[in-house]
Amino acid sequence: MIGQLIIEGLAIGACYGLFAIAVVIIYKTSEVVNFAQGEMAMLSTFIAFHILNYYHYPFWLAFILTMAFAILLGVLIEFLFLRPAKHPSLLGLIVITLGAEMLLMGLAGWKWGAEQKEFVVPMSYQVTHEPFQGMIINDWAIAVFVTSALVMVLLFLFFKYTKLGIAMRATQQNKHAAKIMGIRVERVFSIAWGFSSLIGTIAAMFFASRSTLDPGFMLEPFLRAFAAAVLGGLMSIPGVFIGGELLGLIENFFGYVWPEWKPIVAFAVIVLVLCFRPSGLFAKHYVKKV
Amino acid sequence: MDMKRDYFEDVQLFESNVVLFWSVALMLLLFAIPFFAPKYYIFLLNIVMVHVILAVGLNVLVGYTGQISLGHAGFFAIGAYGTALLMLKLQIPFVVAILLAGFIAAFFGFLLGLPALRLEGPYLAVASLGFGLAIMHVIGHWQFFGGRTGIQAPPLDIGIPQLNASFILQTDAQKYYLILVIAILMIIAARNIMKTRVGRSFVAIRDSDIAAEVIGINLTIYKTLAFAISAFYAGIAGGLFGFVLGFFDPFTFNMILSIIFLVMVVVGGLGSIAGPIMGAVLITYLQYSLLKNVAEVPVVGDFLVTVSSRWFSVMGLENINSIVLGLIMIGIVIFEPLGMYGIWIRIKKYWMTWPF
Numbered sequence: 291m292i293g294q295l296i297i298e299g300l301a302i303g304a305c306y307g308l309f310a311i312a313v314v315i316i317y318k319t320s321e322v323v324n325f326a327q328g329e330m331a332m333l334s335t336f337i338a339f340h341i342l343n344y345y346h347y348p349f350w351l352a353f354i355l356t357m358a359f360a361i362l363l364g365v366l367i368e369f370l371f372l373r374p375a376k377h378p379s380l381l382g383l384i385v386i387t388l389g390a391e392m393l394l395m396g397l398a399g400w401k402w403g404a405e406q407k408e409f410v411v412p413m414s415y416q417v418t419h420e421p422f423q424g425m426i427i428n429d430w431a432i433a434v435f436v437t438s439a440l441v442m443v444l445l446f447l448f449f450k451y452t453k454l455g456i457a458m459r460a461t462q463q464n465k466h467a468a469k470i471m472g473i474r475v476e477r478v479f480s481i482a483w484g485f486s487s488l489i490g491t492i493a494a495m496f497f498a499s500r501s502t503l504d505p506g507f508m509l510e511p512f513l514r515a516f517a518a519a520v521l522g523g524l525m526s527i528p529g530v531f532i533g534g535e536l537l538g539l540i541e542n543f544f545g546y547v548w549p550e551w552k553p554i555v556a557f558a559v560i561v562l563v564l565c566f567r568p569s570g571l572f573a574k575h576y577v578k579k580v
Numbered sequence: 581m582d583m584k585r586d587y588f589e590d591v592q593l594f595e596s597n598v599v600l601f602w603s604v605a606l607m608l609l610l611f612a613i614p615f616f617a618p619k620y621y622i623f624l625l626n627i628v629m630v631h632v633i634l635a636v637g638l639n640v641l642v643g644y645t646g647q648i649s650l651g652h653a654g655f656f657a658i659g660a661y662g663t664a665l666l667m668l669k670l671q672i673p674f675v676v677a678i679l680l681a682g683f684i685a686a687f688f689g690f691l692l693g694l695p696a697l698r699l700e701g702p703y704l705a706v707a708s709l710g711f712g713l714a715i716m717h718v719i720g721h722w723q724f725f726g727g728r729t730g731i732q733a734p735p736l737d738i739g740i741p742q743l744n745a746s747f748i749l750q751t752d753a754q755k756y757y758l759i760l761v762i763a764i765l766m767i768i769a770a771r772n773i774m775k776t777r778v779g780r781s782f783v784a785i786r787d788s789d790i791a792a793e794v795i796g797i798n799l800t801i802y803k804t805l806a807f808a809i810s811a812f813y814a815g816i817a818g819g820l821f822g823f824v825l826g827f828f829d830p831f832t833f834n835m836i837l838s839i840i841f842l843v844m845v846v847v848g849g850l851g852s853i854a855g856p857i858m859g860a861v862l863i864t865y866l867q868y869s870l871l872k873n874v875a876e877v878p879v880v881g882d883f884l885v886t887v888s889s890r891w892f893s894v895m896g897l898e899n900i901n902s903i904v905l906g907l908i909m910i911g912i913v914i915f916e917p918l919g920m921y922g923i924w925i926r927i928k929k930y931w932m933t934w935p936f
Contacts, residue, residue: 323702375914380701381648382913385846388839389909396903400888400896505899509835513713516706553717557710564703565695 293425295542301431303538304438305496307531309515310522311445312490314530317519318462319482322383326367326390327515328508330487331494333394334360336402338495339409339503349412356495357488364487365480373476398505406502415500434496438531441489445527458482510553514541517556520563523570533571591775593768610760614753622752626824628864629756629763630817635844635856636770637813642842643850644774645806646786647696648705651712652841655811657833658685658715659818661725664733673740682815688715689811693804712838720830730829733822759820766813771853773809782806786851836902840867843905847912849921858920863905871901 309331316324324330338356341347347355371386378386413433418426449455460468461478469475497511514537522533537559545552563570584590594600614622634656641647662681666672672680692711696704719725736755739747749755773779781802784792793799822828840863848859875881875897888894916922 317702323705325705371910371914378913378917381642381846381850382917384648384702384705385842385909386913388842389906389913391906392836392839392902392909393906396899396901396906399899400892400903403893403896510713513706513710517710520703520706550721551717554714557707557714560707560710561695564699564707 293422295546296539297425297427297431299539299542300535301434301538302500302542303518303535304434304531305493305500305534306511306515306518306537307534308438308441308493308496309490309511310519310530310534311441311527312486312493313512313515313519314522314524314527315482315486315489317524319458320372320479322372322387323516324483324486325384325387325512326394327486327490328494328512329391329394329398330360330363330367331490332505332508333398334363334487334491335409335494335498335503336398336505339407339498340402342410353495356491360487360491361484364483364485367487368480368483372479395505402505404504404506406504406507409495409498409503411495411499413499430496430500437492437496441492442528442531449527454478454481510556513560514556517560517563520560521571525570529570536571591772593771607764611757614756619752622756623824624865624869626752626756626759627821627868628861629759630821630824631841631844631860631864632857633763633766633820634814634817634841635848635860636767636853637810637817638841639845639848639850639853639856640770640773640782640813641806641810642845643852643856644779644786645782645803646789647803647806648701648842649692649708649807649810650705650835650838650842651692651708651710651715652810652814653833653835653837654712654715655685655689655814656818656821656837656841657719657830658688658811659815660822660828660833661719661731661818662815663819664731664822665725667734668731671741673742674736674738678816678819681819682812685815685818686808686812689807689809689814690804692811693807696807697800697803709835709838712833712835716830716833716835719833725830728829728831730827730832732827733825736823755823759824762816762820766816767853767857770813774853778802778805783851840905843909847908847919849919849924852921854924855919855921858924862920863908866904866908867901871904872898874898874900 309327312331313324313327316322316327334356337359338352341352341355342349367390371390372383375382375386411430411433413429415428415430417429419428419432420426449459457468457473458478458481460471460473461475465475468478493515494508494511498507501507515534518534518537519530520533521536522530524530537556540559541552541555544555589595594603613625617625634652638649638652641649659678659681662684663674663678666677666680667674692708695707699707720728725731736749736758737746738749738758739745749758774782781792781797784795784797785799785802785806789799789803792802825832844859844863845856846859847863848857849855870877875885884897884900885894888897912919918925
């Protein structure tokens, strides 16, 4: 039973971790907390749902098309909504992303309605394996583990060795210096949004195939992913992923003991972590300069 | 433009006789509305005024103290449930119950203010968002609060039933007068708070909390106080809202409602009293009246129905509500960060020196 809880927790935690990485990529490059992250991913997942159910394309083709759409959506939102705002305040940025969230949620509701839909992926939740005695793992969890490992490795290689990844790190460290060195900072922002939208969409497809698909289905996963990001420190990608795994485990064990209070675990984690260690478990302490 | 020459000029309620005249005219109009407006509009106005109370309170927190809250639907829910349950279960008179509910909300505001001492910006936004969601879940899961099905508000009795002094408000017009009086009192109170030592401390914290601390403002007291005051307003507004609706469930107070509250303040204009009032009126009108029945608007409605049946779904047309709200939010930050109050100031400035 314990092993089962651990595997379940790690699998859902990996989803939180993936989604938290999407939040962190934007936060790291442009210091915007993107409240529309969940809804961007939701809209892309609906596109995948539409391609699968109305055009009956094979899953992998639908997946590739959805990824292309997700990147485009991320770039578009940055270009249309965030770039025109000149020197916005922190509250202004939050309001813009919240506005984008409402907009996307409304669009999805207008097109597909509010009723819950089933999002079917080839990696079924029902097909299970039992590699060891008493440890049942299903196809969905395997897919989550493989995908998240792949994403982590690719991100590591990307930030370490590619020119674009280095430019993104430079932008994060000092925007003005990066600009002087010839990096097109605005373009880097757009690319970061596209990237983050892509990773968020992968996570959202896992969430949707586990539960159901409706215009509001990413509201709570977003909060949990943010809790994971806070747990990991909002700055380091591996830290955030570990934060996601921790949150998944905490939530699963807590949910096993008190099932009805499971939804507020994430909130409790956010408040506790922020009260006792605001910079997260894995980040260096950050001191504000006057 | 507005030069203040002594302290009395700064604190007086009406700057000049012109302002006094128009204020009195507005009051007369507001008190006369139930005599000629249709019944539905009275109901709408009740909701508008409840939202005005809340927006003015939220502005104390967001506009004057510079803290962000995405959890005000939680305080709103505490007010609504607190008032209704105190009256139903303990038979407390309305006036005492709503005040108690306001203070319970203020206490929760104080609690939320504690982590706010160490958080800022996006962290605080998410923590408060989580607070709002947590309140919704707790109410939804606890049978004591009526669970997911919601509860029925008791009859609105503003007298004291124990002393045989019952005075039950039944029609929307009667409730309108009650809410109007409370709203005016709360708005004047908010304005006066901002002219005191406490209000000036809030503004100092907004401008720079480190500098404020250096000149001797106790951040712990004043930040939590700002949360408590703002939550108190939300609690009172929630208590009234319960009676306006008559029946409510936990999902009335969802996260979208918190966002809408924040939008009222931002669209109206941060850091003023008139701003949130204008914002609350506009957003509530859009939400509850114009966009809810957008298909019946003359030209635009037909066009939207055509678009819906061609590319979208006619069933989902009500979502135009959140689309327009989202566009307003984005547009106001990009084009008019000061909100409607900023537009008003600009018009006033232009006419002051007109024709030069």
